[in-house]
Amino acid sequence: xxxxxxxxxxxxxxxxxxxxxxxxxxxxxxxxxxxxxxxxxxxxxxxxxxxxxxxxxxxxxxxxxxxxxxx
Numbered sequence: 611x612x613x614x615x616x617x618x619x620x621x622x623x624x625x626x627x628x629x630x631x632x633x634x635x636x637x638x639x640x641x642x643x644x645x646x647x648x649x650x651x652x653x654x655x656x657x658x659x660x661x662x663x664x665x666x667x668x669x670x671x672x673x674x675x676x677x678x679x680x681x
Contacts, residue, residue, distance in 0.1 A: 611619075633639040
């Protein structure tokens with residue numbers, strides 16, 4: 611085996627172990643953990659958007675009430 615072939619096989623072995631770590635070996639890998647974190651973040655953003663919409667509606671009602679009682 612030449613030096614080049616040995617280097618290629620060593621690099622392939624490193625790549626293979628990194629892929630196993632990324633995808634997981636029967637357990638959650640980094641990729642699955644990252645997907646879960648992104649999903650939790652998206653849920654948080656949706657909650658904040660809903661809360662902002664509700665607060666905007668409430669603020670509108672308060673302004674309407676203030677305007678109504680001024681007259």
